Amino acid sequence: xxxxxxxTRLGRARDRAGTDRADLxxxxxxxxxxxxxxxxxxxxxxxxxxxxxxxxxTLYLHGSTGALSLRAGGEVCVTVTHLDGxxxxxxxxxxxxxxxxxxxxxxxxxxxxxxxxxxxxxxITEHLAPGQWDVVRTPTRKELAATLVVALPLTExxxxxxxxxxxxxxxxxxxxxxxxxxxxTTTFGPPIPDPRLTSPTExxxxxxxxxxxx
Amino acid sequence: xxxxxxxTRLGRARDRAGTDRADLxxxxxxxxxxxxxxxxxxxxxxxxxxxxxxxxxTLYLHGSTGALSLRAGGEVCVTVTHLDGxxxxxxxxxxxxxxxxxxxxxxxxxxxxxxxxxxxxxxITEHLAPGQWDVVRTPTRKELAATLVVALPLTExxxxxxxxxxxxxxxxxxxxxxxxxxxxTTTFGPPIPDPRLTSPTExxxxxxxxxxxx
Numbered sequence: 434x435x436x437x438x439x440x441t442r443l444g445r446a447r448d449r450a451g452t453d454r455a456d457l458x459x460x461x462x463x464x465x466x467x468x469x470x471x472x473x474x475x476x477x478x479x480x481x482x483x484x485x486x487x488x489x490x491t492l493y494l495h496g497s498t499g500a501l502s503l504r505a506g507g508e509v510c511v512t513v514t515h516l517d518g519x520x521x522x523x524x525x526x527x528x529x530x531x532x533x534x535x536x537x538x539x540x541x542x543x544x545x546x547x548x549x550x551x552x553x554x555x556x557i558t559e560h561l562a563p564g565q566w567d568v569v570r571t572p573t574r575k576e577l578a579a580t581l582v583v584a585l586p587l588t589e590x591x592x593x594x595x596x597x598x599x600x601x602x603x604x605x606x607x608x609x610x611x612x613x614x615x616x617x618t619t620t621f622g623p624p625i626p627d628p629r630l631t632s633p634t635e636x637x638x639x640x641x642x643x644x645x646x647x
Numbered sequence: 648x649x650x651x652x653x654x655t656r657l658g659r660a661r662d663r664a665g666t667d668r669a670d671l672x673x674x675x676x677x678x679x680x681x682x683x684x685x686x687x688x689x690x691x692x693x694x695x696x697x698x699x700x701x702x703x704x705t706l707y708l709h710g711s712t713g714a715l716s717l718r719a720g721g722e723v724c725v726t727v728t729h730l731d732g733x734x735x736x737x738x739x740x741x742x743x744x745x746x747x748x749x750x751x752x753x754x755x756x757x758x759x760x761x762x763x764x765x766x767x768x769x770x771i772t773e774h775l776a777p778g779q780w781d782v783v784r785t786p787t788r789k790e791l792a793a794t795l796v797v798a799l800p801l802t803e804x805x806x807x808x809x810x811x812x813x814x815x816x817x818x819x820x821x822x823x824x825x826x827x828x829x830x831x832t833t834t835f836g837p838p839i840p841d842p843r844l845t846s847p848t849e850x851x852x853x854x855x856x857x858x859x860x861x
Contacts, residue, residue: 470694480684
């Protein structure tokens with residue numbers, strides 16, 4: 434069960450709240466990018482898309498040591514959203530979206546332990562490109578020094594989803610209108626080789642398999 | 648050209664900055680949801696996925712009059728991101744993503760003029776579901792009163808994109824590894840009829856056409 438705090442207790446649409454930790458993991462693991470929200474030194478919010486990785490109950494984010502979004506310190510909010518469909522109702526008011534989203538609040542900890550730093554970078558790379566870490570050149574000491582990694586515990590998290598057909602006002606069901614859901618799917622296309630590729634010219638199985646399964 | 652302010656001048660990866668207003672419109676118009684960042688009353692950032700609409704140089708967001716994300720007031724950051732591909736490099740360090748993203752800063756204005764309020768709701772609905780506004784039941788006075796709309800000028804905006812193959816360290820090109828891009832596409836599937844559908848049972852052309860063209 435996800436613990437509820439003042440921030441993660443949903444103010445609106447409580448029926449869309451999920452409380453199962455498995456739901457949280459599933460939304461995070463199926464995502465490729467998150468939107469990281471921080472408060473800038475001038476007090477304004479900033480939202481940046483970025484990759485991430487998960488090890489158990491910790492989310493890892495990385496960036497250049499100069500990246501404002503990770504340097505800012507203090508509280509952050511990380512949101513991962515999957516848009517699953519457009520809900521076409523009989524009234525404009527009840528148009529909606531089917532989605533799964535996860536939101537995590539917390540103050541990230543800078544990762545300084547070399548082992549955790551490397552494990553986190555592996556998790557982030559493997560999240561984006563499963564199977565690559567073990568075949569590509571791993572980071573040099575210089576690359577590691579240039580990469581800031583922060584850890585965010587999944588303690589304060591919430592999940593929100595909407596599924597299924599439109600929910601119209603009872604009177605509107607009599608309207609002679611088509612209604613339903615236009616589903617959205619994200620899929621991988623065939624791999625595009627780097628023009629500077631020499632050998633091998635065919636991508637390995639861990640890439641081609643993924644291209645067939647979204 | 649997009650004007651540059653201290654916030655929209657990219658600190659990192661300046662070569663990924665776009666300055667053309669057409670790029671901004673194109674990224675916004677091709678998106679379905681944005682991630683809205685606000686600062687909560689307790690000072691922490693909050694990032695929520697939400698729909699939007701655009702009329703000329705104004706972005707409109709809507710929500711329940713009780714929604715904390717729109718009630719908060721003050722500065723916001725709206726980010727729209729399209730993930731176009733996973734960049735598979737020869738080193739872990741140079742793994743990346745191809746994407747197009749737009750970021751808008753500003754303090755939204757609450758829309759109070761009834762004509763602008765309706766025009767904004769139309770733009771938001773038509774953005775999500777083009778062609779629907781003219782066929783579905785339009786909002787009642789009560790529904791309009793329950794819907795808060797805010798306007799955000801596109802004055803302070805930035806665009807960031809990455810395209811093309813991986814950029815590896817020169818020495819790594821000699822490694823016997825496949826490298827390239829795994830493209831990502833989002834497509835609409837066949838419309839799923841509402842189980843309570845009576846007549847018509849076939850979706851209209853403005854929906855079926857969309858289902859064929861992502």
